[in-house]
Every structure is written in structure tokens, then in C-alpha cells.
Amino acid sequence: MTNPKQTISVLVNNQPGVLQRVAGLFGRRGYNIESITVGESEEHGLSRMVIETTGDHNTLEQIQKQLYKLIDVIKVIDLGSQAMVGRELALIKVNAEPTTRPEIIGIVETFRAAIVDISPTTLIVQVVGDSDKIDAMVELFRPYGIRELTRTGVTAMVRGMSVGK
Amino acid sequence: MSIQERAVMSKEEIRSKLLQPDVISGSEILLRSLLLEGTECIFGYPGGAVLNIYDAMYSFANIRHILTRHEQGAIHAADGYARSTGKVGVCLATSGPGATNVVTGIATAYMDSVPLVVITGNVATSFIGTDAFQEADITGITMPITKHNYLVRNVEDLPRVIKEAFMIASTGRKGPVLIDIPKDVSAHKIAFHYPDSVHVRGYQPTVKPNNLQVQKMIQAIKEAERPVILSGGGVVYADAQNELMEFVEKTQIPITTTLLGLSGFPSSHPLWMGMPGMHGTYSANMALQNCDLLIGIGARFDDRVTMKLSGFAPKAKIVHIDVDPAEIGKNVKTAIPCVGDVKMVLKQANETAQPAKSKAWIEEIARNKQEFPLRFKDSDDELKPQYVIDMISETTKGDAIVTTDVGQHQMWVAQFYKFTKPRSMITSGGLGTMGFGFPSAIGVQVAHPDRLVISVNGDGGMQMCSQELAICAIHNIPVKIVVINNQVLGMVRQWQEIIYDNRYSFIDLAGSPDFVKLAEAYGVKGLRATNKEEAQKVWKEALEFNGPVLIDFQVRKDENVFPMVTAGSAIHEMILGDDE
Numbered sequence: 116m117t118n119p120k121q122t123i124s125v126l127v128n129n130q131p132g133v134l135q136r137v138a139g140l141f142g143r144r145g146y147n148i149e150s151i152t153v154g155e156s157e158e159h160g161l162s163r164m165v166i167e168t169t170g171d172h173n174t175l176e177q178i179q180k181q182l183y184k185l186i187d188v189i190k191v192i193d194l195g196s197q198a199m200v201g202r203e204l205a206l207i208k209v210n211a212e213p214t215t216r217p218e219i220i221g222i223v224e225t226f227r228a229a230i231v232d233i234s235p236t237t238l239i240v241q242v243v244g245d246s247d248k249i250d251a252m253v254e255l256f257r258p259y260g261i262r263e264l265t266r267t268g269v270t271a272m273v274r275g276m277s278v279g280k
Numbered sequence: 281m282s283i284q285e286r287a288v289m290s291k292e293e294i295r296s297k298l299l300q301p302d303v304i305s306g307s308e309i310l311l312r313s314l315l316l317e318g319t320e321c322i323f324g325y326p327g328g329a330v331l332n333i334y335d336a337m338y339s340f341a342n343i344r345h346i347l348t349r350h351e352q353g354a355i356h357a358a359d360g361y362a363r364s365t366g367k368v369g370v371c372l373a374t375s376g377p378g379a380t381n382v383v384t385g386i387a388t389a390y391m392d393s394v395p396l397v398v399i400t401g402n403v404a405t406s407f408i409g410t411d412a413f414q415e416a417d418i419t420g421i422t423m424p425i426t427k428h429n430y431l432v433r434n435v436e437d438l439p440r441v442i443k444e445a446f447m448i449a450s451t452g453r454k455g456p457v458l459i460d461i462p463k464d465v466s467a468h469k470i471a472f473h474y475p476d477s478v479h480v481r482g483y484q485p486t487v488k489p490n491n492l493q494v495q496k497m498i499q500a501i502k503e504a505e506r507p508v509i510l511s512g513g514g515v516v517y518a519d520a521q522n523e524l525m526e527f528v529e530k531t532q533i534p535i536t537t538t539l540l541g542l543s544g545f546p547s548s549h550p551l552w553m554g555m556p557g558m559h560g561t562y563s564a565n566m567a568l569q570n571c572d573l574l575i576g577i578g579a580r581f582d583d584r585v586t587m588k589l590s591g592f593a594p595k596a597k598i599v600h601i602d603v604d605p606a607e608i609g610k611n612v613k614t615a616i617p618c619v620g621d622v623k624m625v626l627k628q629a630n631e632t633a634q635p636a637k638s639k640a641w642i643e644e645i646a647r648n649k650q651e652f653p654l655r656f657k658d659s660d661d662e663l664k665p666q667y668v669i670d671m672i673s674e675t676t677k678g679d680a681i682v683t684t685d686v687g688q689h690q691m692w693v694a695q696f697y698k699f700t701k702p703r704s705m706i707t708s709g710g711l712g713t714m715g716f717g718f719p720s721a722i723g724v725q726v727a728h729p730d731r732l733v734i735s736v737n738g739d740g741g742m743q744m745c746s747q748e749l750a751i752c753a754i755h756n757i758p759v760k761i762v763v764i765n766n767q768v769l770g771m772v773r774q775w776q777e778i779i780y781d782n783r784y785s786f787i788d789l790a791g792s793p794d795f796v797k798l799a800e801a802y803g804v805k806g807l808r809a810t811n812k813e814e815a816q817k818v819w820k821e822a823l824e825f826n827g828p829v830l831i832d833f834q835v836r837k838d839e840n841v842f843p844m845v846t847a848g849s850a851i852h853e854m855i856l857g858d859d860e
């Protein structure tokens with residue numbers, strides 16, 4: 116049985132080493148990190164991390180409690196337990212010869228993605244969406260030849276008025 | 281401030297003098313802040329990166345510093361100081377090798393939730409990250425083994441950081457905090473200002489229990505017929521021994537204490553069953569196996585206690601009282617969690633606690649205690665290690681503070697020393713650190729100059745920190761240093777005998793020094809016993825001697841610790857041993 120994917124949001128002090136503390140905790144306790152995004156939050160001096168991990172309910176609870184033991188962690192929210200918006204951005208450098216270019220542009224338009232760079236034989240496509248959408252797009256591009264792929268990992272927040280704090 | 285000056289000053293006068301907003305260096309800020317936090321003694325070792333601090337100490341007569349002979353000795357001493365008093369222990373080491381030498385001690389304290397503030401020097405901030413001479417990323421190294429740590433890059437942050445460090449180390453689930461101070465920071469001067477209090481936004485330990493959970497526990501107790509209390513180090517650290525006693529008496533629940541929980545409950549009490557687990561008593565292990573209600577109090581269900589988890593306490597509803605919410609449900613499925621300060625939870629519980637229906641159960645346990653007591657086959661021609669521990673216990677009436685190293689002798693102390701007072705068993709439980717036993721006793725004795733302090737070591741572990749004999753001699757620290765000398769790495773030998781079919785691989789300690797001569801070389805009195813008669817005689821002599829003394833008890837090599845539950849077995853599957 117594969118463990119379900121979980122998404123948690125962690126509000127942390129923007130201190131040197133804080134990413135190391137959080138990532139180190141996951142590493143040494145054997146929790147998986149599927150993706151991690153970090154950036155400023157709405158409050159000066161605090162950053163927000165969104166971490167995708169896998170694990171059952173018990174594991175998720177342990178992860179949350181262990182995170183709270185880090186002094187630099189202010190708040191942990193299990194986003195997956197609530198209605199959330201989760202988005203990821205990918206840049207895909209795909210082979211695009213003159214003959215295949217129109218087809219590729221067709222896919223880009225269908226996915227409401229954007230072409231952000233053009234060279235004689237390649238395009239860089241930027242796509243934003245949930246991870247399934249990006250997975251789908253990557254699959255469609257594969258036959259043309261993907262030169263390079265980079266994904267940001269999911270960033271997310273709870274829908275509605277509540278604030279992750 | 282000179283020593284003379286200090287002697288005539290009141291506490292408040294000293295305080296206000298320390299608090300004066302003089303322009304002083306980071307080093308003096310550190311020393312003043314330590315005094316303001318109540319530090320009595322620093323265990324340390326100098327080096328380049330902390331020379332500013334040592335220079336400040338030169339003219340700072342009012343803080344005691346003990347120069348050990350190895351940084352590991354210093355940190356274990358600070359640890360012993362902290363465990364035996366409940367106060368924060370302080371240790372100081374230089375950058376690089378000094379800092380890495382305290383890593384084992386930090387991990388030891390972390391595993392057993394001991395409050396320490398560890399100060400390390402580092403290279404100047406402009407050199408950090410350049411692989412400078414004696415540079416080590418000690419904050420990176422110790423992240424997984426500290427409750428929190430700091431690299432102080434600005435001297436302005438230093439007073440707040442020290443205040444926070446003491447607060448974090450000594451509250452909630454206690455633990456070591458490291459402060460790394462680069463050399464330029466310890467030199468920079470600013471006007472001193474020490475905060476009255478600090479607020480750390482991400483740190484709010486739950487201490488006040490939820491009454492609803494406490495009442496659920498009370499209800500479960502009333503219904504229980506075969507209840508057991510498993511009490512651990514958390515009871516000792518919370519100074520909750522009186523509350524625990526009241527709880528046990530009111531609820532009539534038999535109790536077993538973990539290795540770190542020993543001394544948290546008097547061993548003379550009829551409801552006490554001894555230690556559980558790998559080398560636990562028959563009665564304690566059977567009680568855990570058959571109980572219908574298990575109340576863990578400040579104990580973390582370590583694998584040396586539970587043994588095979590899937591077979592642990594199979595019929596029990598589990599209540600878990602702990603200050604650390606992350607311990608709840610970590611190892612065992614918990615029906616009733618009670619998060620909070622152990623002392624407060626027990627106080628609250630005692631208000632309404634009622635007896636369990638445990639009469640028949642108590643009788644059953646009493647029968648087990650009588651039928652399967654801890655025992656060993658004594659001998660008149662050979663000196664048995666258990667005999668020595670038994671003798672030490674008898675002659676001191678359980679009144680001493682005992683530190684142990686790690687191995688068979690540690691288990692025999694746990695089994696045969698009858699503890700009566702809290703904080704009198706000082707041992708490395710979680711990390712199982714050899715080399716801890718002797719130096720930790722130095723810290724204990726410094727904190728308790730008038731108590732009898734006994735350090736029990738194996739002949740292996742004794743050689744891991746024996747250099748600190750010098751400290752005992754120089755400062756006349758009167759620890760009774762016991763070496764249970766079986767000429768082998770006993771606990772390893774036992775495993776190799778029982779689990780590896782007598783394939784003894786590298787356990788022979790031939791070539792160890794003559795421990796009596798070793799002690800004497802440092803100026804410590806040395807005594808030796810090879811049989812029971814000599815043992816009685818030299819032990820009496822040691823107790824009467826006013827100063828540090830090492831006693832080399834040469835005991836039988838092949839003795840094993842029983843009962844024993846081997847790894848992978850359930851807790852009731854005990855090997856009771858070949859004795860009797």
C-alpha cells in the first residue's frame with residue numbers, strides 16, 4: 116500500500132540554518148520530502164515553507180509534533196485536511212523543430228501555459244497548475260524530447276478567510 | 281569584584297553590580313550573564329577561540345571554573361551536576377576539536393533530557409566558512425542532538441541568547457542548548473544590558489494539564505483490576521516524587537521504575553516491583569505483560585523497556601503522562617494522553633484519585649516478587665560483582681548518590697542498589713555512553729560537597745575518562761570510585777556468550793593498567809579486593825577515608841546479568857539465568 120501524499124505548511128523564523136533544521140528533522144526521522152518550497156511570508160521576519168510528504172495519519176501527526184519541537188517553528192498546518200489551493204510552476208525545455216512546433220504550441224494553448232523562450236530548435240514552456248496538470252503536460256511533451264525540466268514543488272494555502280498562522 | 285568584596289556583599293548587591301550598564305566585552309557579558317543565571321561552576325577547557333573568555337575569567341574571581349583533562353570529562357561533569365541538582369550545568373570548550381570533543385556528552389544529555397548550556401568558541405566571523413584553523417560547524421553538527429543551538433554573530437545578541445538558552449534548557453522537556461561564540465564576538469565591547477525575561481514565540485511548552493484527560497484517567501483507574509504504573513526520568517526531573525507517592529498510595533497501583541526513573545520512588549515500598557525491560561525483574565515484566573491499564577509517567581517507552589513492541593502490554597489500555605506531546609503515540613498506541621508537567625498532572629489527579637480494584641492483582645504480584653526475586657549465586661571462594669553492589673547498598677543504606685558507567689555493572693547497580701532518595705541514580709540511559717560514569721560523579725560531588733558520592737564503573741569504561749582522576753586529586757573531590765574489574769567488556773561478552781554462541785570477539789581487556797597504581801599515579805588513594813573478606817575490609821576503609829579513593833574490585837569474569845530478554849523477544853520471554 117502506498118502512503119498518501121500530505122501537504123503541510125510551516126511558518127518559521129527567517130533565521131540562518133532554519134531550512135537545515137527542518138530538512139534535517141525529516142532526514143533523521145526517516146520522513147520523506149517530496150518537495151519543499153520556502154519564501155517570505157506576510158510577516159516580516161517569518162518565512163513559510165510548504166512541504167509535500169508521504170505518510171499515514173500517525174506519521175503526519177508525529178511530523179507535526181516533531182516540527183513543533185524546533186524552536187524556530189512558529190506554526191504547522193496540515194493543509195491536506197482542509198480545502199486548499201496548491202500550485203506548482205514548471206519550466207520545460209522541449210525540442211521544437213519547425214515541423215513539430217505547431218503541435219507543441221497547440222498543447223501549450225490547451226494547458227494555458229506560456230512560451231517564455233524560443234531558440235531555433237527548442238522552446239521553454241512555463242506551466243502553472245496543480246501537480247497532476249504538470250505531470251500530464253510533461254507526458255505530452257515527452258515524445259518530442261524534453262531537454263531539461265525544472266519544477267518548483269507545490270506551494271499552497273487554505274481556501275477562504277482563514278490564515279495559516 | 282574580588283572574592284573578598286563578594287564575601288561581604290549581599291545577593292542583591294552582587295546582582296545590581298553585575299547588572300550595571302558598563303561597556304564590557306562579549307566575554308565579560310558571558311561571565312556576568314552566567315552568574316545572573318545562577319551558575320556556580322563552569323567545567324571547561326581552554327583553546328585559541330575561547331582565550332578572550334579565559335582572559336576575562338582571570339580577573340573575574342567570582343565564578344568557579346574546573347579545568348578537566350578532556351572536554352568529554354568537562355561535559356559529563358556538567359551533566360552530573362545538572363542531573364543531581366536539577367539546575368542547568370555549564371560547560372565551556374574551544375572551537376574545532378574542543379567542540380567536537382563535547383559532542384558525545386551533548387548527545388548523552390539530549391537523550392536523557394538533561395538541562396545543559398554548552399558554550400563553544402569559534403573562529404572569528406570573518407573566517408567562518410573558510411576552513412580556518414580549528415574551525416568546525418558545531419551548530420550544524422549538533423542540530424540533531426541539542427534542544428536548540430545558536431551561532432552568535434553580533435555581540436548585541438549575546439545577553440538575550442544566553443537568557444533564552446537557560447530558559448529553553450530548563451523548561452518543558454529539558455535538554456542541552458549550545459551557544460557558539462566567534463572570537464571577535466567575545467572581544468567586542470558594548471554597554472551591558474541583561475533582559476529580565478525573554479519571549480520566544482516558537483517555544484511554548486504545555487505544562488498545564490487538561491483536566492478532562494486527567495478525569496478520564498481517574499475513571500479508568502477506578503475500573504481497572506490489573507493496573508501498573510511505569511514511571512521514568514520525567515518524574516525525577518519534575519521533582520514529583522512526593523506526588524507520585526501520593527498517587528500510588530491513593531490508587532493502589534503497583535509501580536515499576538525505568539533505569540532513569542530509579543530513585544524517583546523508594547525501593548522499600550511494597551508496591552514497587554523494580555526495573556522493567558531487558559534486565560527487568562520477573563514481577564515487573566510479567567505485570568507489564570498482563571496488565572489491563574498501564575500508566576506511563578514521564579517515561580518514553582524506550583525499546584529497552586518495551587522489548588518487542590508488537591508484543592508489549594497486549595491487554596492494556598495505555599495512559600501516557602508526559603511534558604513532551606511528541607512522545608505521545610510515538611512508540612505505543614495511547615488511549616488517554618495527558619500532556620503537561622508531570623508534577624502538575626499528578627497533583628491534579630491526586631485531588632480526586634480513587635483506588636483501583638487491584639487487591640487480587642497486588643497479591644499476585646507479591647507472590648511473583650517472592651517466588652522470583654532478583655538473585656545471584658553467591659560464592660565463598662570468588663568475588664561476585666553482584667555481591668559488591670549489594671554490599672555497597674547495604675553499607676550506605678541507599679543514601680549515597682551513585683553514578684554508573686555503561687555495561688553489566690550498570691545493570692547490577694540498577695538491580696541491587698536500593699535507592700531511597702530522588703536524583704541519587706545518575707546514569708546514561710538513552711545513549712548508553714561509556715566513559716560517563718566517573719566524570720559525571722565529579723560534577724555530582726561539586727554540587728553536593730557533603731553527600732557521599734559513589735561512582736561505579738567497569739574496567740572498560742573506567743579507561744574512557746580515567747584522566748579526570750587528576751581533578752579529584754587536585755580539588756580533593758572525595759568520590760568513591762568503584763571499578764568492577766572483570767577483565768573483559770562484560771556486557772559484550774554476555775551477548776557474545778548468549779546470542780553469538782560463545783564466539784568471543786575482541787572483549788579481552790588484558791593489558792589494562794593496575795588501577796590501584798593508576799589512581800596513585802594521579803595522587804588518588806588506591807585499594808584492591810579480590811575476595812569477599814577483602815571487599816568488606818577495603819570498602820569500609822574507603823568509606824572512612826576523607827578524600828577521593830579508587831577501589832579495584834577484581835571479580836569473576838563470566839558472570840551474566842539476569843533476567844535477560846533478548847532483542848526480538850517479548851518482555852515476558854525472560855531468560856531467568858542458571859542461578860539456583
Ligand SMILES: Cc1ncc(C[n+]2csc(CCOP(=O)(O)OP(=O)(O)O)c2C)c(N)n1
Nearest residue numbers: 687688689712714738739740741769770771
Ligand atoms: C562509548 C561506547 N562504546 C561502546 C559501547 C558498547 N558497550 C556497551 S557495554 C560495553 C562493555 C563495557 O565493559 P566494561 O566497561 O568493562 O563494563 P562491564 O560490562 O564489564 O560491567 C560496551 C563496549 C558503549 N556503550 N559506549
